Amino acid sequence: MSAAHINEADVRAEVAAAFAAYEAALLVNDSVRLTGFFWNDPRAIRYGLAENLHGAAEIAAFRAARPGDDLARELAHTTITTFGRDFATACTLFRRRESGRTGRQMQCWARLPEGWRIVAAHVSFLDFPWDSPWPA
Amino acid sequence: MTAAEIAIAVKSGKISAREAAKTALARIAAHNGAVNAFTDVTSERARAEADAIDAAIARREDPGPLAGVPYAAKNLFDLAGLATRAGSLIERATPPAAADAFLVAQLRRAGAICLGALNMDEYAYGFTTENFHDGPARNPHDLSRIAGGSSGGSGAALAAGLASLTLGTDTNGSIRVPASLCGVFGLKPTFGRLSRSGAFPFVASIDCVGPFARDVASLAAAYDAMAGRDPADPAQAPRAAEPIGPLPLPRPLRAARLGGYFAGEGPARAAADRVAAALGATEEAAFPDPAAARAAAFLITASEGGSLHLPDLRARAADFDPNTRDRLLAGALLPASWVHHAQSVRRDIARRAAPLFARFDILIAPATPAAATPIGQQTIALGGETVPLRPNLGIFTQPISCLGLPVLAVPLPEADGALPIGVQLIAAPWREDLLFAAASALEAIGLCRAPLAPAFAQ
Numbered sequence: 001m002s003a004a005h006i007n008e009a010d011v012r013a014e015v016a017a018a019f020a021a022y023e024a025a026l027l028v029n030d031s032v033r034l035t036g037f038f039w040n041d042p043r044a045i046r047y048g049l050a051e052n053l054h055g056a057a058e059i060a061a062f063r064a065a066r067p068g069d070d071l072a073r074e075l076a077h078t079t080i081t082t083f084g085r086d087f088a089t090a091c092t093l094f095r096r097r098e099s100g101r102t103g104r105q106m107q108c109w110a111r112l113p114e115g116w117r118i119v120a121a122h123v124s125f126l127d128f129p130w131d132s133p134w135p136a
Numbered sequence: 137m138t139a140a141e142i143a144i145a146v147k148s149g150k151i152s153a154r155e156a157a158k159t160a161l162a163r164i165a166a167h168n169g170a171v172n173a174f175t176d177v178t179s180e181r182a183r184a185e186a187d188a189i190d191a192a193i194a195r196r197e198d199p200g201p202l203a204g205v206p207y208a209a210k211n212l213f214d215l216a217g218l219a220t221r222a223g224s225l226i227e228r229a230t231p232p233a234a235a236d237a238f239l240v241a242q243l244r245r246a247g248a249i250c251l252g253a254l255n256m257d258e259y260a261y262g263f264t265t266e267n268f269h270d271g272p273a274r275n276p277h278d279l280s281r282i283a284g285g286s287s288g289g290s291g292a293a294l295a296a297g298l299a300s301l302t303l304g305t306d307t308n309g310s311i312r313v314p315a316s317l318c319g320v321f322g323l324k325p326t327f328g329r330l331s332r333s334g335a336f337p338f339v340a341s342i343d344c345v346g347p348f349a350r351d352v353a354s355l356a357a358a359y360d361a362m363a364g365r366d367p368a369d370p371a372q373a374p375r376a377a378e379p380i381g382p383l384p385l386p387r388p389l390r391a392a393r394l395g396g397y398f399a400g401e402g403p404a405r406a407a408a409d410r411v412a413a414a415l416g417a418t419e420e421a422a423f424p425d426p427a428a429a430r431a432a433a434f435l436i437t438a439s440e441g442g443s444l445h446l447p448d449l450r451a452r453a454a455d456f457d458p459n460t461r462d463r464l465l466a467g468a469l470l471p472a473s474w475v476h477h478a479q480s481v482r483r484d485i486a487r488r489a490a491p492l493f494a495r496f497d498i499l500i501a502p503a504t505p506a507a508a509t510p511i512g513q514q515t516i517a518l519g520g521e522t523v524p525l526r527p528n529l530g531i532f533t534q535p536i537s538c539l540g541l542p543v544l545a546v547p548l549p550e551a552d553g554a555l556p557i558g559v560q561l562i563a564a565p566w567r568e569d570l571l572f573a574a575a576s577a578l579e580a581i582g583l584c585r586a587p588l589a590p591a592f593a594q
Contacts, residue, residue, distance in 0.1 A: 072388030
């Protein structure tokens, strides 16, 4: 893939909008909407903080049962990179507001006939000093 | 396409800046007769600026973050070569502006294309843009209704798709009221944030300048492009620009709904309640003495406005818009002690409001008490009483701007039948970043959107 096909501005803007929409749904714990961001396919994968979810059915079941506390989080070092017109990675650090726990999230997004969907994701906690991108 | 999308398309060569300008000028030619948003169309300038952008792209130079984005400015901003009428008859006899206003120059440097100047209340003293000299700006969602004011042309041009970005000014609500009634996003930054050089003044101690857009990313791009230190503006705070960046991401915010005075009624109340629920605002917060803040704003506005125009009021009062004339005359006659008292009330309330922002990132209130009213309507029923419409459109905006706080007005489409209505997101001074994070979340969940008015969607 030539460098010209990495981070084409219009493709990156589409993925960034989808990523922002996912983050907004997370803030309000809109489980229906959150599930909708994932590829509705047995091959979709989400490795969560304490669970391995294989396939859209397991992801949806987890979302429906997810406790609604300590979800609010802020992000840092969010990096969205698109490759060609139909694939992207979105990586970010996060800190949960209530507990202060820090962690990482990586997502692979693909443009499918139904739109941009997360086809694989991994979230984990790791303690590290939080360098907030926001003024105090 | 949104402004941000146009810039991407132009930079990548999918469309030329010339095409973007041509499309916008054709839409103005087709629709401005119905909307009356533009008072001047600078077609030649638009084409020349577009050609310069296309030439820069051909030379492989960076054409700027707003490359090819067609915009227009309230007609109180200086546009080089055009008399700055500020909605008046009197000023249109003044010599053409020698240079662009600072904000216009910043947008030009960012690659944007100037389409012209927009209708407003005379000297920015009004909330309806029923301009006596130029005719009323019409609301694209219902042409029999007002666009709000005083930056009515700035709201109407966006809602009708005649421009992709617009500039306005806000003293007591003149960005937030038309943003609400026309259903678009509007930002009144912190007092002292953006340079006012080359913008015709109204109330020097309260006036702010700011952008309107149809989406949050474009509003952020416009705001970032406008930022910058301007030694020519003594009222600008000596503070480095704090850019929002291309992607204002949602983030967790401590939000509270302002209650009491700011509760509102009917669709305005429902809209603010929906925004509060979406931002997880479970608490109600009390703004200190909002009625006194509003009264202080009224006195300072009338007095500073009246003294600014006193020579013309003495020499040629008949040339003023009848709606503006009596307000300015009355303001010129206010006792100085009332105005000094108003300034101390203002400082006292700002001091008492500060602790709210230690507890909350965002305060939520309706932007207007109702959706757009019919052109010519004189009164409105609020709280079971019939009150004059024109001053009361600013009932929720005036106390906030009196303290210089930054506010982002977010639109809820079809909040009152087919009509939109706006909600104020309010933050501590200099915290526009929080406003964009909240607006981005509200846009991302689909609650706040600014679609073109249906009659202009083709």
